[in-house]
Amino acid sequence: MRKIAIIPGDGIGIEVTRAALRVLECAKAKFDLSLTFTEFDWGAEKYLREGVSLPAGAVEMFEQEYAAIFTGAFGDPRVPDNRHAADILLGLRFKLDLYINLRPVVLLADRLTPLKNRTRTDLDFVIFRENTEGLYVNAGGVLKRGTPQEVAIQEEINTRHGVERIIVAAFEYARQHGRQRVTLADKSNLLTYGHDLWRRTFREVASRFPEIEANAQYIDAMAMLMITNPEQYQVIVTNNLFGDILTDLGAGLVGGLGLAASGNIHPGKVSLFEPVHGSAPNIAGKDMANPIGAILTAAMMLEYLGHPEAAQAVESAVSACIAANQVTSDIGGTLGTQAAGEAVVARM
Numbered sequence: 416m417r418k419i420a421i422i423p424g425d426g427i428g429i430e431v432t433r434a435a436l437r438v439l440e441c442a443k444a445k446f447d448l449s450l451t452f453t454e455f456d457w458g459a460e461k462y463l464r465e466g467v468s469l470p471a472g473a474v475e476m477f478e479q480e481y482a483a484i485f486t487g488a489f490g491d492p493r494v495p496d497n498r499h500a501a502d503i504l505l506g507l508r509f510k511l512d513l514y515i516n517l518r519p520v521v522l523l524a525d526r527l528t529p530l531k532n533r534t535r536t537d538l539d540f541v542i543f544r545e546n547t548e549g550l551y552v553n554a555g556g557v558l559k560r561g562t563p564q565e566v567a568i569q570e571e572i573n574t575r576h577g578v579e580r581i582i583v584a585a586f587e588y589a590r591q592h593g594r595q596r597v598t599l600a601d602k603s604n605l606l607t608y609g610h611d612l613w614r615r616t617f618r619e620v621a622s623r624f625p626e627i628e629a630n631a632q633y634i635d636a637m638a639m640l641m642i643t644n645p646e647q648y649q650v651i652v653t654n655n656l657f658g659d660i661l662t663d664l665g666a667g668l669v670g671g672l673g674l675a676a677s678g679n680i681h682p683g684k685v686s687l688f689e690p691v692h693g694s695a696p697n698i699a700g701k702d703m704a705n706p707i708g709a710i711l712t713a714a715m716m717l718e719y720l721g722h723p724e725a726a727q728a729v730e731s732a733v734s735a736c737i738a739a740n741q742v743t744s745d746i747g748g749t750l751g752t753q754a755a756g757e758a759v760v761a762r763m
């Protein structure tokens with residue numbers, strides 16, 4: 416039996432996780448999967464009650480005993496700095512060295528894209544975002560804070576090791592999934608040290624995958640081309656900051672936050688899967704949140720765990736529900752969160 420940790424978290428995270436867990440239990444029964452699910456009540460409630468965010472020993476426990484972690488969302492207006500969310504999510508991401516942030520951009524029904532005259536064949540790619548370096552490592556400092564002379568420096572960290580492993584992951588994914596092209600997004604024309612490292616490493620890694628076309632673009636060009644020519648993209652690889660922005664753009668192109676799935680992955684190690692959206696306090700507790708992002712995240716986790724047939728069954732059931740408009744109001748349906756989840760279970 417492989418152990419899966421389930422951390423519903425806060426707000427709509429709790430509601431969408433309940434729906435996703437029903438789907439996981441259904442997949443387990445249907446495909447006879449050797450998985451057990453253990454729930455953890457970490458989140459704002461526990462933090463406010465006990466002052467505990469990520470309990471001591473949690474990282475070691477996951478490393479030693481668990482195959483994967485599924486989280487809902489973290490964030491609560493009662494914790495203004497969302498300290499607990501940072502401790503839990505960033506803590507796990509960095510301490511487990513989850514260097515790949517993988518986000519598919521797949522159009523599940525033509526009506527869901529805001530782009531004119533685009534169909535499912537035009538929008539079908541994945542983004543590999545570097546998840547442990549770049550501008551988000553909190554390196555830098557401030558001088559003369561709060562004065563007119565204030566100086567703020569935020570440094571971007573790019574290591575050869577970090578850049579190479581995410582690029583290799585993107586090419587390996589392309590090879591395994593029959594994709595013919597990998598596109599790098601950088602700004603090497605102006606960021607002549609850090610992004611030159613990305614470009615050189617990209618060329619070098621590409622030479623090890625001669626059957627796959629390697630294409631490098633500047634981030635500003637890609638921001639436009641993703642709207643005007645999205646059909647050219649199959650696998651995109653980029654740094655932490657650009658990936659953060661591009662993945663939201665991608666989510667917007669295929670139906671919005673309620674549908675977007677993501678994985679924080681270190682191949683071969685315990686990895687963490689979470690829907691892209693946050694805790695959405697404005698709709699929390701109202702049975703309104705779209706559970707599909709969480710359900711597709713669960714499918715991604717099943718694929719990672721080596722159960723592609725189960726993942727495919729979940730994805731097909733989701734597509735069928737969208738086609739039949741058995742969905743929540745954010746994408747034009749009338750169902751609540753749990754009913755939309757049950758519709759997926761019924762189709763499976």
Ligand code: ATP
Pocket residue numbers: 427431488489490491672673674691692693694695696697698703704705706708745
């Ligand atoms: P957090 O601080 O936890 O990131 P947030 O509200 O700032 O929360 P999100 O939760 O990512 O950010 O979402 C922004 C808005 O998008 C929400 O207020 C909500 O209206 C909408 N939204 C997000 N996720 C969903 C969902 N699953 N279903 C429906 N609407 C959603």
